[in-house]
Amino acid sequence: xxxxxxxxxxxxxxxxxxxxxxxxxxxxxxxxxxxxxxxxxxxxxxxxxxxxxxxxxxxxxxxxxxxxxxxxxxxxxxxxxxxxxxxxxxxxxxxxxxxxxxxxxxxxxxxxxxxxxxxxxxxxxxxxxxxxxxxxxxxxxxxxxxxxxxxxxxxxxxxxxxxxxxxxxxxxxxxxxxxxxxxxxxxxxxxxxxxxxxxxxxxxxxxxxxxxxxxxxxxxxxxxxxxxxxxxxxxxxxxxxxxxxxxxxxxxxxxxxxxxxxxxxxxxxxxxxxxxxxxxxxxxxxxxxxxxxxxxxxxxxx
Amino acid sequence: xxxxxxxxxxxxxxxxxxxxxxxxxxxxxxxxxxxxxxxxxxxxxxxxxxxxxxxxxxxxxxxxxxxxxxxxxxxxxxxxxxxxxxxxxxxxxxxxxxxxxxxxxxxxxxxxxxxxxxxxxxxxxxxxxxxxxxxxxxxxxxxxxxxxxxxxxxxxxxxxxxxxxxxxxxxxxxxxxxxxxxxxxxxxxxxxxxxxxxxxxxxxxxxxxxxxxxxxxxxxxxxxxxxxxxxxxxxxxxxxxxxxxxxxxxxxxxxxxxxxxxxxxxxxxxxxxxxxxxxxxxxxxxxxxxxxxxxxxxxxxx
Numbered sequence: 001x002x003x004x005x006x007x008x009x010x011x012x013x014x015x016x017x018x019x020x021x022x023x024x025x026x027x028x029x030x031x032x033x034x035x036x037x038x039x040x041x042x043x044x045x046x047x048x049x050x051x052x053x054x055x056x057x058x059x060x061x062x063x064x065x066x067x068x069x070x071x072x073x074x075x076x077x078x079x080x081x082x083x084x085x086x087x088x089x090x091x092x093x094x095x096x097x098x099x100x101x102x103x104x105x106x107x108x109x110x111x112x113x114x115x116x117x118x119x120x121x122x123x124x125x126x127x128x129x130x131x132x133x134x135x136x137x138x139x140x141x142x143x144x145x146x147x148x149x150x151x152x153x154x155x156x157x158x159x160x161x162x163x164x165x166x167x168x169x170x171x172x173x174x175x176x177x178x179x180x181x182x183x184x185x186x187x188x189x190x191x192x193x194x195x196x197x198x199x200x201x202x203x204x205x206x207x208x209x210x211x212x213x214x215x216x217x218x219x220x221x222x223x224x225x226x227x228x229x230x231x232x233x234x235x236x237x238x239x240x241x242x243x244x245x246x247x248x249x250x251x252x253x254x255x256x257x258x259x260x261x262x263x264x265x266x267x268x269x270x271x272x273x274x275x276x277x278x279x280x281x282x283x284x285x286x287x288x289x290x291x292x293x294x295x296x297x298x299x300x301x302x
Numbered sequence: 303x304x305x306x307x308x309x310x311x312x313x314x315x316x317x318x319x320x321x322x323x324x325x326x327x328x329x330x331x332x333x334x335x336x337x338x339x340x341x342x343x344x345x346x347x348x349x350x351x352x353x354x355x356x357x358x359x360x361x362x363x364x365x366x367x368x369x370x371x372x373x374x375x376x377x378x379x380x381x382x383x384x385x386x387x388x389x390x391x392x393x394x395x396x397x398x399x400x401x402x403x404x405x406x407x408x409x410x411x412x413x414x415x416x417x418x419x420x421x422x423x424x425x426x427x428x429x430x431x432x433x434x435x436x437x438x439x440x441x442x443x444x445x446x447x448x449x450x451x452x453x454x455x456x457x458x459x460x461x462x463x464x465x466x467x468x469x470x471x472x473x474x475x476x477x478x479x480x481x482x483x484x485x486x487x488x489x490x491x492x493x494x495x496x497x498x499x500x501x502x503x504x505x506x507x508x509x510x511x512x513x514x515x516x517x518x519x520x521x522x523x524x525x526x527x528x529x530x531x532x533x534x535x536x537x538x539x540x541x542x543x544x545x546x547x548x549x550x551x552x553x554x555x556x557x558x559x560x561x562x563x564x565x566x567x568x569x570x571x572x573x574x575x576x577x578x579x580x581x582x583x584x585x586x587x588x589x590x591x592x593x594x595x596x597x598x599x600x601x602x603x604x
Contacts, residue, residue: 194599194602197499197500197599198499198599198602200602200603204602204603205602208598208601208602208603210594210597210598210601211598211599211601211602213598214594214595214598214599217591217595289519289591289592290591290592290595292512292516293516293519293592293595295512296510296512296513296515296516297496297499297500297513297516299510299512299513300496300500300502300506300507300510300513301502301506301510
């Protein structure tokens with residue numbers, strides 16, 4: 001399968017490298033790492049075993065890649081104003097585009113430009129970060145859950161999931177992408193924002209009982225917001241929240257991407273993780289006051 | 303009048319200096335500034351005119367000061383576990399103790415140790431900070447509002463207010479100290495916490511409409527908490543909140559004390575400004591959920 005990776009941060013580099021190692025024909029759109037990767041290849045460190053790819057097809061613009069079968073999008077959502085232009089040269093009659101970006105609104109952007117039938121979305125539970133140029137460090141992962149933007153299970157979604165699984169990346173096709181996105185928000189909304197704001201990793205939040213209670217209260221608001229979206233079946237709030245807390249305790253002192261973005265002075269993914277979810281919930285009559293407060297505070301700039 | 307200043311930070315040094323300049327007999331309990339002040343005196347810079355006091359009575363412990371007529375407390379509340387011991391050697395039969403500390407709980411601590419009839423509290427709207435040892439910079443001020451812990455107007459409170467006014471510090475005696483304390487919390491709770499958490503001064507918060515809305519929402523919660531305390535007359539929420547916002551806009555890029563404390567790695571006055579007010583409100587059946595969230599986040603430590 002011809003695959004193009006757009007947005008080659010830690011997530012794009014890691015999944016792209018795994019797919020290439022399994023024999024897929026992968027092209028990477030690169031910026032920071034272009035020189036290092038095209039000259040020296042790509043190194044992955046991982047608890048599942050380190051490996052190095054000597055020959056990596058890196059490009060500076062997507063027109064040079066040309067049409068592919070699958071576009072994998074890992075772009076930070078604050079760069080979404082460039083997303084459609086970056087993807088357009090890769091699209092032919094039956095190219096599928098799978099966005100693994102954070103939050104809400106990404107599939108809509110691609111569907112408006114290329115048609116809903118081309119678009120899939122996925123949720124990646126991945127802990128990884130970039131090292132020096134040409135290096136990506138993989139720390140751990142849960143499965144990818146992906147589905148059709150138009151809803152329902154499809155042979156295409158199953159085939160993409162099979163491709164990931166064959167490459168050693170656990171992946172599951174789901175019928176209700178909206179539900180999967182909101183389930184991920186139940187984790188992302190409290191931990192990304194609270195860690196970014198306090199400058200402390202996940203374990204520090206959970207160790208302080210009043211902050212732990214706020215994490216649960218935020219999660220409860222997000223579950224209510226999600227369950228107002230006409231899901232195939234509601235998210236089971238208390239049980240799901242318990243599971244998310246437990247999962248987070250297993251991650252030790254994890255620093256979510258928004259905390260790292262803030263510490264390094266980059267823009268934050270506020271619109272995808274907070275702004276759009278707040279509007280989708282409000283449109284169905286659900287207020288999320290704690291989420292709104294968090295969003296407001298994260299948006300204060302000097 | 304023999305006056306002892308306990309907790310000679312920016313507030314204690316400034317008020318003490320003003321009172322001494324007006325002819326009062328002031329003793330300062332000093333720590334960081336002991337050597338600089340006892341050897342070189344105390345310098346005040348102020349828009350109302352700079353001045354220098356050559357001879358300042360500085361002490362390393364309050365037993366050496368001995369009994370006085372009035373104790374002025376400016377100690378940071380996170381040091382309140384030492385408060386009673388610091389004040390005890392200064393008390394005689396009719397010594398009055400006036401705490402100008404932030405938040406709630408300070409008068410109670412003094413009343414438990416020395417009797418309610420000895421205790422007054424005051425709210426200082428003061429912008430000042432410490433410079434090098436022996437220097438305090440006064441930037442601007444509103445009036446001090448002080449009153450009896452036991453409630454009601456008293457000749458003693460009026461006399462202390464006269465003493466401040468004669469020294470060039472505007473001061474007003476009020477009958478309802480509880481109301482004055484909660485009115486100050488309407489400002490302190492949003493701005494101290496939000497500026498500390500975001501690392502941004504007051505003007506940055508007010509310039510971001512969603513954060514400005516959260517400031518108002520926090521203030522509305524505090525007004526409700528205060529108005530449940532059996533005040534002599536309720537705080538007029540909307541009008542008072544408008545006034546606080548307007549006053550803050552006049553302060554430009556003000557950095558509240560808690561923001562400075564956090565930037566400099568000092569403890570925060572969380573119990574006086576958040577913990578006790580939350581409990582007093584809850585005791586009267588008022589929940590302040592945004593205040594609770596702010597308190598929780600400020601308490602997260604690495």
